Amino acid sequence: MRRITMTVNGREITCEVEERLLLVQFLRETLKLTGTHVGCDTSQCGVCVVHVDGQSIKSCSMLAVQADGRSVTTIEGLMKDGEMHPMQAAFHDQHGLQCGFCTPGMVMSAIDLLQKNPDPTEQEIREWLEGNLCRCTGYHNIVKAVRQAATAISRQGEART
Amino acid sequence: MTELLVGKSMKRKEDQRLLTGRGRYVDDIRRPGESHAYFVRSPHAHAEIRSVKKDAALASPGVLGVFTGKDIQRDNWGSIPCGWVVTDRYGKPHKAVPHYALTPDKARYVGDHVAVVVAETYAQARDAAELIEIDYHELPPVIDLATAMSGAQIHDLAPQNLCYDWELGEQAEIDAVFARAHHVASLDLVNNRLAPSPMEPRAALAEYDPAQESYTLWSTSQNPHMLRWMLSENVSGIPETKLRVISPDVGGGFGMKIYCYPEETTCLWLSKQVGRPVRWTGDRSESFLADAHGRDHRTRVELALDDKGIFLGLKVDTVANMGAYLSNYATSIPTYFYATLLAGCYKTPVIHCDVKAVFTNTSPVDAYRGAGRPEAAYLIERIIDVAAMEMGVDPIELRRRNFIKPADFPYQTPVHLIYDIGDYDASLDEALRMIDYAGFPARKAESKSRGKLRGIGVACYIEACGVAPSQLIGKMGAGAGLWESAQVRFNVTGTAFVLTGTHGHGQGHETTFGQIVADMFGIPIEHVELVHGDTSQVPMGMGTYGSRSLAVGGSAIVRAAEKVIAKGHKIAAHMLEAAENDVEYARGWYSVPGTNRKVKLTDVAKKAYIPVDYPVGLEPGLDETAFYDPANFTYPAGAHIAEVEIDPETGTLKIVDWVAVDDFGKVINPMIVEGQIHGGLAQGIGQAILENVVYDSETGQLLSGSFMDYAMPRADDFPNFKVGYTETPCTHNPLGAKGAGEAGAIASPPALINAISNALGIRHIDMPATPQRIWRAARAAGAADAQKE
Numbered sequence: 001m002r003r004i005t006m007t008v009n010g011r012e013i014t015c016e017v018e019e020r021l022l023l024v025q026f027l028r029e030t031l032k033l034t035g036t037h038v039g040c041d042t043s044q045c046g047v048c049v050v051h052v053d054g055q056s057i058k059s060c061s062m063l064a065v066q067a068d069g070r071s072v073t074t075i076e077g078l079m080k081d082g083e084m085h086p087m088q089a090a091f092h093d094q095h096g097l098q099c100g101f102c103t104p105g106m107v108m109s110a111i112d113l114l115q116k117n118p119d120p121t122e123q124e125i126r127e128w129l130e131g132n133l134c135r136c137t138g139y140h141n142i143v144k145a146v147r148q149a150a151t152a153i154s155r156q157g158e159a160r161t
Numbered sequence: 162m163t164e165l166l167v168g169k170s171m172k173r174k175e176d177q178r179l180l181t182g183r184g185r186y187v188d189d190i191r192r193p194g195e196s197h198a199y200f201v202r203s204p205h206a207h208a209e210i211r212s213v214k215k216d217a218a219l220a221s222p223g224v225l226g227v228f229t230g231k232d233i234q235r236d237n238w239g240s241i242p243c244g245w246v247v248t249d250r251y252g253k254p255h256k257a258v259p260h261y262a263l264t265p266d267k268a269r270y271v272g273d274h275v276a277v278v279v280a281e282t283y284a285q286a287r288d289a290a291e292l293i294e295i296d297y298h299e300l301p302p303v304i305d306l307a308t309a310m311s312g313a314q315i316h317d318l319a320p321q322n323l324c325y326d327w328e329l330g331e332q333a334e335i336d337a338v339f340a341r342a343h344h345v346a347s348l349d350l351v352n353n354r355l356a357p358s359p360m361e362p363r364a365a366l367a368e369y370d371p372a373q374e375s376y377t378l379w380s381t382s383q384n385p386h387m388l389r390w391m392l393s394e395n396v397s398g399i400p401e402t403k404l405r406v407i408s409p410d411v412g413g414g415f416g417m418k419i420y421c422y423p424e425e426t427t428c429l430w431l432s433k434q435v436g437r438p439v440r441w442t443g444d445r446s447e448s449f450l451a452d453a454h455g456r457d458h459r460t461r462v463e464l465a466l467d468d469k470g471i472f473l474g475l476k477v478d479t480v481a482n483m484g485a486y487l488s489n490y491a492t493s494i495p496t497y498f499y500a501t502l503l504a505g506c507y508k509t510p511v512i513h514c515d516v517k518a519v520f521t522n523t524s525p526v527d528a529y530r531g532a533g534r535p536e537a538a539y540l541i542e543r544i545i546d547v548a549a550m551e552m553g554v555d556p557i558e559l560r561r562r563n564f565i566k567p568a569d570f571p572y573q574t575p576v577h578l579i580y581d582i583g584d585y586d587a588s589l590d591e592a593l594r595m596i597d598y599a600g601f602p603a604r605k606a607e608s609k610s611r612g613k614l615r616g617i618g619v620a621c622y623i624e625a626c627g628v629a630p631s632q633l634i635g636k637m638g639a640g641a642g643l644w645e646s647a648q649v650r651f652n653v654t655g656t657a658f659v660l661t662g663t664h665g666h667g668q669g670h671e672t673t674f675g676q677i678v679a680d681m682f683g684i685p686i687e688h689v690e691l692v693h694g695d696t697s698q699v700p701m702g703m704g705t706y707g708s709r710s711l712a713v714g715g716s717a718i719v720r721a722a723e724k725v726i727a728k729g730h731k732i733a734a735h736m737l738e739a740a741e742n743d744v745e746y747a748r749g750w751y752s753v754p755g756t757n758r759k760v761k762l763t764d765v766a767k768k769a770y771i772p773v774d775y776p777v778g779l780e781p782g783l784d785e786t787a788f789y790d791p792a793n794f795t796y797p798a799g800a801h802i803a804e805v806e807i808d809p810e811t812g813t814l815k816i817v818d819w820v821a822v823d824d825f826g827k828v829i830n831p832m833i834v835e836g837q838i839h840g841g842l843a844q845g846i847g848q849a850i851l852e853n854v855v856y857d858s859e860t861g862q863l864l865s866g867s868f869m870d871y872a873m874p875r876a877d878d879f880p881n882f883k884v885g886y887t888e889t890p891c892t893h894n895p896l897g898a899k900g901a902g903e904a905g906a907i908a909s910p911p912a913l914i915n916a917i918s919n920a921l922g923i924r925h926i927d928m929p930a931t932p933q934r935i936w937r938a939a940r941a942a943g944a945a946d947a948q949k950e
């Protein structure tokens with residue numbers, strides 16, 4: 001067992017964990033943050049994507065102990081003042097989700113794309129989302145949602161400056 | 162008055178929780194004291210189980226028990242049933258081979274359930290499973306569909322591994338037609354085996370309450386009532402009153418989550434055995450091994466035509482893979498959901514179909530999005546293109562010549578079904594317009610100038626949805642009626658619960674059904690709450706599959722709402738001091754025409770619960786239930802066109818354009834329907850060019866057992882889809898709706914393979930048309946051309 005401390009969705013947490021515990025299990029089982037899902041055992045599907053220190057990672061391929069001292073954001077931590085993040089809002093507007101199982105990972109991954117490339121083309125969005133599988137939507141509306149969020153976020157940015 | 166919601170692209174009610182991480186899927190539910198099950202699966206495709214040594218595992222930390230099939234059998238738990246009896250060509254029922262939750266005697270596929278470990282934690286259960294020693298005596302596996310009938314016998318009950326040999330149509334009749342044909346086109350094709358792969362793996366959580374002697378089972382099920390029924394009547398003997406099945410949020414199903422599976426059955430048994438709630442969540446490897454797969458046919462199809470290209474007869478000979486056991490509806494898929502669709506959109510007067518269903522040492526096969534209908538559409542639309550090529554006729558023209566025309570409806574096909582309505586030319590015209598078919602030769606020439614091969618492919622499909630009229634399917638052997646129930650329960654303050662026996666797992670039922678009820682009652686959609694997926698709350702229902710939820714479930718909701726309005730009519734007349742006949746109802750208001758007297762339905766509801774000044778003899782309350790049994794199937798149809806570009810040097814394929822024009826009858830929420838199309842297209846395109854379940858033909862090991870080996874479609878595999886509609890409303894349900902869930906997966910494989918064949922100038926290429934297969938085909942075609950020149 002190892003003692004670890006990390007910030008999860010803005011809250012500092014200290015816990016004893018088994019060394020072999022995956023970050024995704026830590027989030028789901030220990031912290032009961034069940035918004036982050038598990039969809040495979042080969043790091044292919046991306047339904048487990050969260051942010052660690054602001055970068056998207058597949059939480060099924062990281063140990064909880066590796067997140068010691070770092071800051072983790074999950075889908076549960078995106079709302080601000082009761083408002084959805086523009087990416088969440090865009091998925092709602094564009095019907096970018098059906099069963100919702102891939103959605104938390106999609107949203108977290110797409111947010112990271114816009115951090116790295118604020119104005120991606122459709123093709124760039126499709127390529128970025130290669131590591132996120134969705135069986136329901138055919139990706140069409142997900143791509144539209146990411147485009148909408150890109151526009152919304154850049155407008156927000158303009159409004160601030 | 163508020164705006165009508167039906168027909169509008171309302172944003173979904175279910176999104177808020179799913180987008181903020183508050184969805185509640187089975188694996189998100191925690192019960193106090195829960196334990197974890199881990200299944201020990203056979204590493205062999207076919208083997209006798211000689212002994213199972215449990216001692217070391219039992220002594221392992223945290224272990225609460227280790228059990229085998231023999232342990233469950235001691236409690237007299239029965240076989241998981243196959244609920245559809247198919248009668249073979251000799252009048253005998255199919256071979257109903259047993260399917261126990263844990264196999265007691267023999268492992269019949271890699272992944273078969275041999276033992277289960279229950280422990281305090283999942284890791285402990287998994288660790289302990291390693292310590293179980295099983296002595297297997299290996300038997301020769303039967304994998305290849307073509308030779309399955311001569312392989313080692315898998316079930317005592319089924320000689321030659323034959324489940325049934327089934328026939329539809331008259332042999333003599335079809336032979337006569339073929340004898341006088343001007344041209345016969347024939348083709349051997351494979352409908353490849355698929356892993357449905359919803360993103361949420363299957364999961365179960367079972368809990369026994371000794372005080373009530375009752376069980377609760379949370380399951381990732383598309384139809385909790387059917388699951389309860391099977392578990393109660395066939396498997397466990399637990400009365401329905403003591404068994405509650407809950408399907409909470411479910412992360413996609415596509416047919417694969419219709420069935421009663423060994424894992425949830427075992428968890429249910431274990432919950433009493435170990436006296437603790439028992440949880441199992443499959444990992445993806447287990448999904449690939451032990452989820453029901455789809456398709457897997459080998460077929461010879463022959464089409465007889467006269468000299469004008471008129472279809473005279475269609476002959477189909479299929480071997481269908483059942484896998485190692487019969488999943489619940491497996492027998493019906495390659496028969497009544499397949500052969501009955503072989504008329505397609507065409508006036509083929511004589512059809513003959515022969516289906517041999519065989520057992521193999523592979524995972525069970527059952528319905529997957531479309532179920533039988535994609536297999537039918539694929540072979541029809543392929544053989545038409547082959548015939549067109551061989552006869553030198555334009556494939557579009559050949560289709561048009563043989564279409565059932567609007568004036569022909571209702572149209573009795575030679576294969577049982579009666580189509581109520583449709584307009585196939587209209588969909589085809591619209592699709593041709595949308596893709597600019599006339600401009601194709603120019604685009605092809607432009608591609609050629611860059612060394613690329615461009616092709617275009619059309620598929621006109623029809624499907625039978627709105628599953629299903631009970632009497633008709635009863636005659637076909639179904640063990641259940643496929644009506645649907647609904648209960649509409651007004652509350653005192655004017656909000657309404659709608660209870661439905663269908664289950665939403667991505668289809669947006671909360672929104673679509675909400676729109677219908679909000680319009681009928683003139684109340685905001687926020688005041689309508691859909692309840693589904695809990696057998697203790699919802700009246701008996703039949704679940705969600707076969708594009709039935711709106712056409713059948715939605716119709717039941719309309720009927721229940723009409724009953725509410727009718728009862729409210731009596732109360733309103735009393736409140737308005739008018740004769741019932743003088744009161745009219747429209748969208749939430751009862752009024753007396755020609756006066757200003759009116760009363761709101763919501764006030765009538767309140768009166769129903771405070772019946773002080775109230776019609777004499779009328780029951781209080783405003784809460785009505787309806788059961789709706791459809792009069793016929795519904796028949797969505799349409800035309801899809803794919804345009805592709807192939808690089809003959811590498812075999813890589815680019816889908817440059819896709820047009821889908823569908824006739825779903827009346828559409829309640831176009832946004833949701835479009836999403837259904839997109840998803841269906843992705844799965845159909847996946848089948849055509851990417852996905853393939855492959856077992857090693859010698860050992861029976863699953864070679865495509867992870868997302869690294871099974872090519873799931875990804876975002877950059879697709880173009881944007883162009884979706885259009887035509888509309889002929891269904892004639893026999895109150896919504897005029899036909900159902901939209903499966904169309905995309907039915908139309909897209911033939912459209913795409915037609916386009917690829919067209920680009921390469923070849924008769925046929927089997928699915929999945931991977932770059933390697935395309936490259937080989939392009940080389941062969943190129944060599945053939947070179948020889949000609």
Ligand code: FES
Nearest residue numbers: 039045046048060
């Ligand atoms: S669970 Fe599939 S990538 Fe993490």
Ligand code: FES
Nearest residue numbers: 098102134135136
């Ligand atoms: S919405 Fe169901 S998997 Fe993406």
